[in-house]
Amino acid sequence: MLFNSVPFIFGFLPLVLAGFYTLGHWRRDWAILWLILASLCFYAWWRPLNVLLITPSILINYVLARIIQHRVDERPGIARTALIAGIVFNLCFLGYFKYINFFGVVAGDVFGVNMVFANVILPLGISFITFQKIAFLVDVHSGRVTSFTLKDYALFVLFFPQLVAGPIVHYREMMPQFHAAPCRFHADDMAIGIVLFFFGLFKKAVLADSIAAYVSPLYADAAHGAQITLFHAWIAAIGFMLQIYYDFAGYSEMALGLARFFGVKLPVNFFSPLKAASVIEFWQRWHMTLTRFLTAYLYNPMTLALTRRRMARGAPASSATSSPSAFITLIAFPTIVTFAICGMWHGAGYTYIVWGFIHGVLLTINQGWRALRRAYLPRRMVIGSPLRFVGRALTFLSVVAAVVIFRAPTVGVALVIWKGMIAINGATMPQGYFDHGGVLVWILQTAHVRPDPSSGMLFIAAWLWIAGLLAVAWTMPNVLQILRNYDPALGISALAPPGEKQNNWLSWRPTTAWSVSMAVIAAAGILSLGQLSEFLYWQF
Amino acid sequence: MAGTARFCVKWLIAVVILFALIAVFNIAVDPYDVMGAPRIAGFNQFKVEAPYHTVLAKLYQIRRVQPTTVLFGSSVVNVGLDPKSPLWPAAMRPVYNFGVPAMGVQGNYQALKYAAAESAVRNAIVVIQFETFLASYREAMGQGNDVPDDPASVPRLDDFLLPMFTLSALKDSVSTIVHQRDANPIDLAPDGAIGESVFRDAVARDGEGTVFARSEDLERTELGQFTALHPPLSEAFPKISYLRGIVEFCDAHSIALTLVLPPAHEDELRLIDQAGLWNVYEHWLRSLATIVSGHHGAPTPLWDFGGYSHYTTEPLPVQNGGRTETVWFWDIFHFKRKLGDLIMSRLLTGQPNDFGFLLTPENAEIELARERTEIDCSHSTSAPSTSEACQRFSSHR
Numbered sequence: 001m002l003f004n005s006v007p008f009i010f011g012f013l014p015l016v017l018a019g020f021y022t023l024g025h026w027r028r029d030w031a032i033l034w035l036i037l038a039s040l041c042f043y044a045w046w047r048p049l050n051v052l053l054i055t056p057s058i059l060i061n062y063v064l065a066r067i068i069q070h071r072v073d074e075r076p077g078i079a080r081t082a083l084i085a086g087i088v089f090n091l092c093f094l095g096y097f098k099y100i101n102f103f104g105v106v107a108g109d110v111f112g113v114n115m116v117f118a119n120v121i122l123p124l125g126i127s128f129i130t131f132q133k134i135a136f137l138v139d140v141h142s143g144r145v146t147s148f149t150l151k152d153y154a155l156f157v158l159f160f161p162q163l164v165a166g167p168i169v170h171y172r173e174m175m176p177q178f179h180a181a182p183c184r185f186h187a188d189d190m191a192i193g194i195v196l197f198f199f200g201l202f203k204k205a206v207l208a209d210s211i212a213a214y215v216s217p218l219y220a221d222a223a224h225g226a227q228i229t230l231f232h233a234w235i236a237a238i239g240f241m242l243q244i245y246y247d248f249a250g251y252s253e254m255a256l257g258l259a260r261f262f263g264v265k266l267p268v269n270f271f272s273p274l275k276a277a278s279v280i281e282f283w284q285r286w287h288m289t290l291t292r293f294l295t296a297y298l299y300n301p302m303t304l305a306l307t308r309r310r311m312a313r314g315a316p317a318s319s320a321t322s323s324p325s326a327f328i329t330l331i332a333f334p335t336i337v338t339f340a341i342c343g344m345w346h347g348a349g350y351t352y353i354v355w356g357f358i359h360g361v362l363l364t365i366n367q368g369w370r371a372l373r374r375a376y377l378p379r380r381m382v383i384g385s386p387l388r389f390v391g392r393a394l395t396f397l398s399v400v401a402a403v404v405i406f407r408a409p410t411v412g413v414a415l416v417i418w419k420g421m422i423a424i425n426g427a428t429m430p431q432g433y434f435d436h437g438g439v440l441v442w443i444l445q446t447a448h449v450r451p452d453p454s455s456g457m458l459f460i461a462a463w464l465w466i467a468g469l470l471a472v473a474w475t476m477p478n479v480l481q482i483l484r485n486y487d488p489a490l491g492i493s494a495l496a497p498p499g500e501k502q503n504n505w506l507s508w509r510p511t512t513a514w515s516v517s518m519a520v521i522a523a524a525g526i527l528s529l530g531q532l533s534e535f536l537y538w539q540f
Numbered sequence: 541m542a543g544t545a546r547f548c549v550k551w552l553i554a555v556v557i558l559f560a561l562i563a564v565f566n567i568a569v570d571p572y573d574v575m576g577a578p579r580i581a582g583f584n585q586f587k588v589e590a591p592y593h594t595v596l597a598k599l600y601q602i603r604r605v606q607p608t609t610v611l612f613g614s615s616v617v618n619v620g621l622d623p624k625s626p627l628w629p630a631a632m633r634p635v636y637n638f639g640v641p642a643m644g645v646q647g648n649y650q651a652l653k654y655a656a657a658e659s660a661v662r663n664a665i666v667v668i669q670f671e672t673f674l675a676s677y678r679e680a681m682g683q684g685n686d687v688p689d690d691p692a693s694v695p696r697l698d699d700f701l702l703p704m705f706t707l708s709a710l711k712d713s714v715s716t717i718v719h720q721r722d723a724n725p726i727d728l729a730p731d732g733a734i735g736e737s738v739f740r741d742a743v744a745r746d747g748e749g750t751v752f753a754r755s756e757d758l759e760r761t762e763l764g765q766f767t768a769l770h771p772p773l774s775e776a777f778p779k780i781s782y783l784r785g786i787v788e789f790c791d792a793h794s795i796a797l798t799l800v801l802p803p804a805h806e807d808e809l810r811l812i813d814q815a816g817l818w819n820v821y822e823h824w825l826r827s828l829a830t831i832v833s834g835h836h837g838a839p840t841p842l843w844d845f846g847g848y849s850h851y852t853t854e855p856l857p858v859q860n861g862g863r864t865e866t867v868w869f870w871d872i873f874h875f876k877r878k879l880g881d882l883i884m885s886r887l888l889t890g891q892p893n894d895f896g897f898l899l900t901p902e903n904a905e906i907e908l909a910r911e912r913t914e915i916d917c918s919h920s921t922s923a924p925s926t927s928e929a930c931q932r933f934s935s936h937r
Contacts, residue, residue, distance in 0.1 A: 187544040187545035187547075187548055188544045190544070190548050191544035191545075191547045191548055194548065194551060206707065224761075430746065430750070431746060431747060431749065431750035431753065432745055432746030432747055432750055434747075435746065435747030435749065435750065451750075453750055453753040453754040453757050455746065456745060456746050457745060509543075510542070510543035510544045510546065510547035511543070511547070512550055514547065515547050515550035515551040515554055516550075516554050518551050519551050519554030519555045519558055520554075520558065522551075522555055523555060523558045523559060523562070524707055526705075527562070527705060527706050527707035527709075527710060528706070528707045528708075529706075
């Protein structure tokens, strides 16, 4: 069941909320059990078999977590073995369902053998669920989680607002909230939830799906062998960047809003990433809980292990930017490996790995630039807004170029679009513009722009959509900033402190004007549900 | 927080009021002609957006029209054949145009069954095109674009909810009102015809050269996809059984069926030949001739207006030439209404007798040989040719 569907908004959600509030009025435990049951139904909606896969996995993880918890002080060896067994089990679970066919394809490409396991179907949200389960085991082992019950753990894994596509949460930030939640109707939570959920729905159903209509045919054309020319290639690249931007922003806000209906705050997951002035900052704003997970459970342990290894070999315990070899070993290598894995986590295919690798390289360049800047440029030259503007432009161009391969079905298709973006396929514009004559034709012909048979109206509409969506992404405050005085998400106070003066006129307040504005936004979102479209991140 | 409960209540009331207002507005405008709301001049007389929801609109229009004669086919029919033409004899009226863009023979078959279930249809004219029979052809089915298999399933709840409660319907309602005063408003008339405004608009916007070039690109793509598939000749037309189904259905329901191969610009034949598919085209024509004569009743008339004629050989518009008006065609597939009138005149009165002929198994080989010679001549139009066929070919121009 999609968040952006009529059955969910008018059937499932009101029913679950009504049950939750009613049962919570009598007994909190019943409300929590109701929520677990509802989450299982939500998960089973696509394929009931999914529940049969996830339930044993939850039980096994729970048993392993119990072993770790009981043995971590007296028998640390057993606890460590249980932790490794749990991580291996979860990775194998993910590997089998998500990557087995891809490994078959790789084996076919390398060894020429035919190994395709056609019947393996990917359970929904498996990548997110796996990361959460691994994080939980590590947290139990490190003592960050000390007490838990099966019911709590099941709710932590299955809580439907973040079950399928995140945010990736920690047990320790969720469970205290569930324990403290009144499990009853609370007007404050309902009001904040409405604002978050319907802003998100609007972004997904009205904005993301609208630009998708211009983008998808270009990738389809490239896949069918068409040469994509300059302006069309940039529509494909920027258009998809904006599509996934509003799609994921919309999903993240809807997830926050849904959790808030139950009195729970999820962590910030998306914070205007196109305003980032560097690729490092981009990843601090885009899919923030994934960045947090990768940093804590992959990048940092890898860097720590590499540092220890260097020191064991006699290298000085200096900073990672003190020498080229330290930079390569302690920054470039772990960054590129982490992001190649990040790419593969997004999807089982060469294109995702290349996308992750590109981001790893971009981040490494960014780290290198920071080190050089600190070493050689005076401080006043690196803080100013002109440099920030250049940084923002370069970051935007980099992530837009990289996202092409994220969307393209094959590396070959991405190459076609990239060639188009640097005008190797030439520059063309709709024939209609040439038929009208005048100065425009002279300019186009002087610039060696040729006519093509595409629709002039669609071409201009695509660029108008791009301009409008970029203007919103670059200049408007995000929903969390609009709601900053009402603590809409975990971690928001650090990003947008309450009472911040900036864009005060757009701060949400429970006024009649905001009621009507939100009704218009909600109506626009709901009225756009005629054509169902999945969230891009649900496929991961 | 003070006032959040009031915020929630006001929000809910505002949402309900908004939905009610939008529904009433959409019902009044009825942008897809589903509800049958009265057409009021200056408000919603021209259904500007309905041509983009043709099947949905036509499922309900035909129930209201209760036609005796129905025209089936793709957009070629929708644009080129006029159900209001004075040529139609009284006994054949009312006439309804069930042409749907990109609809192929399978869709035509379903549309015929639906029309017969909804109305006492006595005459059916089905216009069939070579490309829509190819194994690679994808009919515009799905996404609400298909005629339901079971006519009893109409009316469907969704068909009324979506035109009332979607943002695109609201947008289309506004667009309907805004475009009422256009010089050439696009319209899906109550008799199912779209008319020529769609093409007039495209020509005005993009130029005639572009419109022709786009159709050439489409043809190349269609033929290219078939060539890439390279099925054996026996599997080239997997949906031809639906044509047999149409013939048998009409026979069983006493519906007088006429099949029509529409005129297409000679450029289409040239592209078929260039794609190396001339033998496939000939095989298709032979198969059609066999089907129309192959059942136990009287043979089904199969009129062939394709091939070379005075009309189909008019010069292509120049790409950068602005507004060179062609006389007979909008693009290489879509003939103009004036040529459509000639087709109907030929079907209904027999005139003009130099345009179109009845294709039968007996004359199929002769006609194929003639077309083959003419396509050969078309390759050598720069050099004067002395053969009789080539002289005739030249005389078309």
